[in-house]
Amino acid sequence: MYGERRQRLWDLLVIGIVMVYILLPMVVLVEYAFAEKWYAYQLYPSQWGLKWFSWVFKHHDTRMAFLYSYTLAPLVMLTTLALCIPAGYVLGTKRTKLSIFTENLVNMNMALPVIVIGIGLLPLYTRLGLLGNYWALIPAHMIGAIPYTLRSVTAAFMQVPRDLEEAARVLGATKLQVIRKVYIPITWRGILAGGIFAFSWSLNEFILTLLLGAPAVKTLPIAIYEYVGGYYLTPQPAAALSIFILLPSIAIALFFEKYLQVSLGLGGG
Amino acid sequence: MRITRDDLISIIFLLPLYIFIIVMVFIPIVNVILGSFGISLFGEKSEFTLKGYNEFLASESPYMYSLFFTIYISLIATVISIVAGYLFAIYLTVKKPPIWSKVSTVMTIPLFTPYIVGAFMWWTLLWPRGYISLFVNGILMRLGLAHEPLPLVNDPYGIGILFGEVWIRFVIAVSIFYGPLQLINPELIDAARSLGAGTWTIIRKIFIPLTKYALIATSAIVLLATMAGVSIPLVLGGSWPQFLNVMIYLDVTTRFNYIMAYTSGVFYIIASAALGYIFFRFTTKKVILQTR
Numbered sequence: 001m002y003g004e005r006r007q008r009l010w011d012l013l014v015i016g017i018v019m020v021y022i023l024l025p026m027v028v029l030v031e032y033a034f035a036e037k038w039y040a041y042q043l044y045p046s047q048w049g050l051k052w053f054s055w056v057f058k059h060h061d062t063r064m065a066f067l068y069s070y071t072l073a074p075l076v077m078l079t080t081l082a083l084c085i086p087a088g089y090v091l092g093t094k095r096t097k098l099s100i101f102t103e104n105l106v107n108m109n110m111a112l113p114v115i116v117i118g119i120g121l122l123p124l125y126t127r128l129g130l131l132g133n134y135w136a137l138i139p140a141h142m143i144g145a146i147p148y149t150l151r152s153v154t155a156a157f158m159q160v161p162r163d164l165e166e167a168a169r170v171l172g173a174t175k176l177q178v179i180r181k182v183y184i185p186i187t188w189r190g191i192l193a194g195g196i197f198a199f200s201w202s203l204n205e206f207i208l209t210l211l212l213g214a215p216a217v218k219t220l221p222i223a224i225y226e227y228v229g230g231y232y233l234t235p236q237p238a239a240a241l242s243i244f245i246l247l248p249s250i251a252i253a254l255f256f257e258k259y260l261q262v263s264l265g266l267g268g269g
Numbered sequence: 270m271r272i273t274r275d276d277l278i279s280i281i282f283l284l285p286l287y288i289f290i291i292v293m294v295f296i297p298i299v300n301v302i303l304g305s306f307g308i309s310l311f312g313e314k315s316e317f318t319l320k321g322y323n324e325f326l327a328s329e330s331p332y333m334y335s336l337f338f339t340i341y342i343s344l345i346a347t348v349i350s351i352v353a354g355y356l357f358a359i360y361l362t363v364k365k366p367p368i369w370s371k372v373s374t375v376m377t378i379p380l381f382t383p384y385i386v387g388a389f390m391w392w393t394l395l396w397p398r399g400y401i402s403l404f405v406n407g408i409l410m411r412l413g414l415a416h417e418p419l420p421l422v423n424d425p426y427g428i429g430i431l432f433g434e435v436w437i438r439f440v441i442a443v444s445i446f447y448g449p450l451q452l453i454n455p456e457l458i459d460a461a462r463s464l465g466a467g468t469w470t471i472i473r474k475i476f477i478p479l480t481k482y483a484l485i486a487t488s489a490i491v492l493l494a495t496m497a498g499v500s501i502p503l504v505l506g507g508s509w510p511q512f513l514n515v516m517i518y519l520d521v522t523t524r525f526n527y528i529m530a531y532t533s534g535v536f537y538i539i540a541s542a543a544l545g546y547i548f549f550r551f552t553t554k555k556v557i558l559q560t561r
Contacts (some may be wrong), residue, residue, distance in 0.1 A: 007364065010364075011364060011366035011367075011368055011369075012368065014357075014360055014366075015366060015368055015369060015372060018357060018376075019372055019375055021436070021439075022375055022376065022378060022379060022436075022440070023375065023378075024394065024400075025387070025390035025391055025393070025394055025436065026378070026390060028390065028393045028394055028399070028400065029386075029389070029390045029393060032393055040398060043400075043403075083285050083286055083289060084286075086281075086282035086283075086285070087282060087283050087285070087286040089282060090278075090279045090282045090283055094275065094279055096279065098276075098279060098280075098283070099279075102283055102286070102287075104549075105290060106286075106290070107545075107549055108545065109290065109294055110545075111493060111541045111542070111544065111545025111548070111549075112294065112298065112538065112541050112545075113496075113497035113514065113534075113537045113538075113541055114497070114499070115497070115499050115514045115517055115518060115534075115537075116297075116298070116301055116517075116534040116537050116538060116541075117293070117294060117297045117298065118297075119297075119301060119517060119521050119527075119530050119531065119534055120296070120297025120298055120299075120300040120301040120304075120534070121293070121297045122521060123300060123304075123309065123310070123311045123313070123527075124296065124297065124300070124310075124311060126311075127311045139289070139292075139293055140293070142289070142293070143293050143294060146286075146289070150286075200381065203383070204383035204384070204385075206383070206384065206385045206499070206500050207499045207500070207518070210518075211518075211521070211522070221383055221385045221386075221500075224385055224386065224389060225385055225500075225503070225504070228389050228392055228504055235389075235392075235393055235396075238389055239389075239393070242386045242389055242390070245383055245386055246382060246383075246386050249381040249382055249383060249386075250378055250381065250382075252381055253374070253377045253378055253380065253381040254374060256377075257374050257377055
């Protein structure tokens with residue numbers, strides 16, 4: 001009985017320390033975002049409010065950052081899926097040498113530092129006049145998203161039993177019916193997960209946007225960086241902006257954990 | 270060799286992916302490698318030169334200093350994250366705390382937090398008015414170990430970078446280690462305990478040998494991710510010394526010294542290839558097989 005109680009206290013202590021370590025930065029971020037008055041000699045704000053959130057929406061640059069981030073992300077999601085669904089179908093249903101080679105090739109991309117790809121793309125984009133072009137950021141964001149999305153989509157297609165497709169065909173189902181009645185019911189979760197990975201990656205992508213898009217196209221991560229990485233430091237608007245990008249990220253994490261039972265790192269460079 | 274209809278379908282379905290990889294990954298990487306020798310792929314004036322490598326490898330070269338600083342800080346961050354993550358994953362495996370199931374989702378938050386936001390969050394804790402800075406400096410000055418506040422962010426020692434990196438990498442390490450540790454037969458641990466083995470002996474003689482490939486693979490991927498990530502050293506690093514990837518960024522955006530950016534890029538490609546090979550070599554089969 002005593003041993004059990006001692007063990008429970010140990011559990012609370014160890015897990016409590018880890019939880020504080022994980023959550024403390026977020027608590028402070030929220031504190032900054034809602035702090036209307038916070039003097040240098042005070043440990044916490046003396047006045048709370050939504051001033052910095054309205055400040056964020058009053059500025060043209062930050063409004064545009066919202067627009068760019070939240071329109072780029074769905075576009076990246078759709079284009080990544082358009083590329084990964086046919087490829088994932090081949091990799092998931094036909095385990096040939098070509099499939100294994102393709103998988104290794106895509107995995108290799110994951111190991112390459114994004115900044116190196118970015119500086120290699122810079123002269124190409126300059127030559128083609130694509131620097132600062134909103135549409136040209138879509139393929140740039142897809143570079144990091146594809147390995148994750150393809151893995152998820154491939155895994156989904158691997159779950160489709162070969163005999164099921166053959167049985168449907170023998171029973172006279174058309175190609176469209178096979179897709180509708182066999183493939184979609186089994187693979188939609190994996191495809192959805194892959195799409196959300198791509199969405200999340202694009203929302204968080206930083207260095208390629210900084211190199212190839214800014215200053216003409218500034219997404220939310222670039223706007224945050226400008227408030228903290230430049231010569232002037234203004235943590236409050238940066239904190240308010242961070243909330244808008246952190247909340248969807250946390251919602252996505254919870255969604256994955258609860259409904260899709262997967263978790264993966266998506267920091268975005 | 271006859272191409273079947275199935276092969277043709279595979280090729281057609283994979284073709285867009287291959288075109289994408291060639292244009293968006295392969296050509297840029299070739300451009301970086303050739304660019305480090307002064308050769309341009311895109312029709313600019315080019316001439317073969319070893320100037321970039323000579324400057325990079327010269328004694329007292331800022332690039333070599335940056336490379337060592339990058340490796341040194343990344344190694345420290347990797348060791349802290351791996352050791353802490355491994356021990357925490359063992360604690361969860363052995364003790365199975367009931368409270369864990371209620372709070373485990375919190376652990377996934379750093380995995381989905383954008384690195385730039387993660388870096389900024391740590392900045393708010395570590396800058397001179399940040400809670401950790403006030404706490405640490407308060408103790409150091411009270412004990413007489415420091416006469417003025419020690420900079421914990423944008424500092425020359427890489428302390429800020431370490432805080433930011435470990436926060437994310439620790440969680441990655443726990444997530445990766447937790448799976449292989451669950452596959453270890455608990456009877457082995459019970460047998461060792463009944464034979465009088467202590468916790469450290471069990472970790473040394475059972476856990477580490479049975480998960481050594483997971484340890485190697487995770488260390489490689491954590492080291493690679495720490496070395497390659499730009500956001501954290503850009504926000505939390507000091508003006509000097511800088512991570513090599515920050516040098517690359519500054520070379521192409523403010524100094525316009527492309528040849529040095531490409532040369533530094535080649536060193537990154539070599540490091541990535543080596544660490545990536547270790548990761549994929551040990552994650553494809555052995556992580557699962559060794560624990561069964």
